[in-house]
Amino acid sequence: MSKLPALRVSYQEQAADHWLDNGEDVLAVFEFGRTPLESTDSRHVPVALPQLGQTKRVEVWQCAGPIKTGRWDLLRFAQGEQLTMGHIALDLRVHGDMRQASRKAYDILQSFLQQSPHQWPLKIWNYVPDINHGSGDDELYRRFCLGRAEAVLIDPGDRPPLPAATAIGAPASEHALQVYFLAASLPGLDVENPRQVSAWRYPRQYGPKSPLFSRGTILRLNGSQQFLISGTASVVGHQTHHENQVASQVSESLRNVSSLLDEGHRLMGDARASLDSDGILKVYIRHPDHLDVIRQTLDVEAPAEIPRIYLQGDICRENLLTEIDGIVNCHAGA
Ligand code: 3EB
16 A cells, blocks of 8 residues: 655645645645745745746645744745745845855755754755856856855765756746755655766756756655656756757657656666656746647646646756656555
8 A cells, every 4th residue: 555645746726825724734835926025924935937828726735734834044944744845035136146146045045954853855946037148157047056056065976865956947027046945854865867967967068067956856754755856858968959849858858757757666666656646747838839839749748647837937058948847656566
């Protein structure tokens, strides 16, 4: 028998307040298309990226309570029995350039985690305004990576546990750099993708500091396993494939997701992650005009059961048109 997952994730049509008012087990409610600077509750996480093409939905995380909430410096958090969600939004008009702001966000995040009962970040989402602005090493994404690497004083060559991550562009009009995460008392099991060069080993051409994340992590709690899938794009080896071909980029991203889940299965033995109705996918889209072709490709190539939303966001390489991340459950013996 597979146990109840430690974290339950879903997309819901009722408004954020409904979940914040009624859920004793609600760890977080993500609301899309709203500035992160206007969070009303420590469990409320407005995300600047607009949702495309569907009735607006919120993302709800639920876990065993009671849930305690609080603040740490500029960070707000919600803490259940075994899991913590934290989020931070730094106003770039106040906190300096992207490198400084990123460094500051990660400094705060780490000082929070050090004193938290749930010290290990499993996945970190980063939403970076105008992410492709600037050229070469001045590009804001690269500046963001630099600040992150300066704060996170680890040598990836030592193979420390690395969280999974997503880094996506928020609208250029957004003022806040947003970072949010899920943490637990034990590190996740890192999974790298055999089809892709590990991001922390990317060659110099992608920037002065490699991005620090694993392709996915597996949360193991109470005999259940959940797979936290990093932002996955049409990258094979370290190179972008299918430049300017949006449908092929979706297919390649899905092949990467499958290969990552297969690798997780290989590492874990009998438990296997599947894209089913217990999980969620987020599909990031650079050009809103591509919504229909992306949606159609996904409808053909990904299981219909898994709930998905489409968010407008720029991808961290100018030649990537789309990216997918998700949280899915693993089933024993499947
Ligand atoms: C890639 O495969 C796409 O900098 O945290 C994906 C997930 C990507 C996370 C990050 C970047 C990050 O390189 C980019």
